[in-house]
Amino acid sequence: MKRALPAFAVLLLLLTGCAPQTGGRIADAVSAATQARYRENEIRDYQGARLDPAVGPRDNSIKGVQAVDTNGYALVVDGLVEAPVALGYGQVLALPAHERLITLHCVEGWDATVLWKGVLLEELIGLAGIKPEAVTVIFSSVDGYTTSLPLKTIREKSLILAYGANGLDLPPALGYPFMVVAEDKLGYKWGRWVDRITLSDDADYKGFWENLGYPNGADVPAGTEGT
Numbered sequence: 001m002k003r004a005l006p007a008f009a010v011l012l013l014l015l016t017g018c019a020p021q022t023g024g025r026i027a028d029a030v031s032a033a034t035q036a037r038y039r040e041n042e043i044r045d046y047q048g049a050r051l052d053p054a055v056g057p058r059d060n061s062i063k064g065v066q067a068v069d070t071n072g073y074a075l076v077v078d079g080l081v082e083a084p085v086a087l088g089y090g091q092v093l094a095l096p097a098h099e100r101l102i103t104l105h106c107v108e109g110w111d112a113t114v115l116w117k118g119v120l121l122e123e124l125i126g127l128a129g130i131k132p133e134a135v136t137v138i139f140s141s142v143d144g145y146t147t148s149l150p151l152k153t154i155r156e157k158s159l160i161l162a163y164g165a166n167g168l169d170l171p172p173a174l175g176y177p178f179m180v181v182a183e184d185k186l187g188y189k190w191g192r193w194v195d196r197i198t199l200s201d202d203a204d205y206k207g208f209w210e211n212l213g214y215p216n217g218a219d220v221p222a223g224t225e226g227t
């Protein structure tokens, strides 16, 4: 068995397209094979739009694709709320469902159009009771990634937290169990594998990429396909 490993490792490298990270390569390739089977059942066209099977030509997440087991998983809503809540996967899916055809634009220049299905973020965080001082909604993920959106944007755009894409549950690469569908915002606002949503009164809070200099507004430039 040991002798077979190097050839297998080479195959994995070819499959992953030599992503810059080292730690996540094997996990990424395994999930790529799993997803190829999974995609046989997904919707590829919707109301004339061609749907993309994934976000991004390859995974660039800070620690590689995360495998989240929803047994024992809880989505916590805390911070400036009346009473923090911890919701199981099924409890989130029991909320009213909303479907959206939305394109994600990454700063690296690619975009992906996906038919998302999820729950209204305002309704979800409302379960904990939003305190009037809250202005920022911080999303934290199992890989340590963080990003945020103004509460005002979440309300005005009726943003959703997705649990489905193209007619199926989110695959791991799209953030299973939950991904922020940050319509009109650049890819780094689309937190994947989210397990905590924290309300804050810090209007200048900076998440992972924002802290390294990416603009907190993160607006997709008008007329630009992902700069």
Ligand SMILES: Nc1nc2c(c(=O)[nH]1)N[C@H]1C(S)=C(S)[C@@H](COP(=O)(O)O)O[C@H]1N2
Residues within 6 Å of the ligand: 055, 056, 057, 058, 059, 060, 061, 062, 063, 105, 106, 107, 141, 142, 143, 145, 186, 187, 188, 189, 190, 191, 192, 193, 194, 209
């Ligand atoms: N948890 C988590 N979510 C994340 C990221 C990440 O590293 N970790 N990367 C973000 C970025 S920069 C983009 S463009 C989108 C898509 O990431 P991808 O380029 O790896 O496909 O996911 C976003 N959500």
Ligand SMILES: [Mo]
Residues within 6 Å of the ligand: 106, 107, 108, 187, 188
């Ligand atoms: Mo990105």
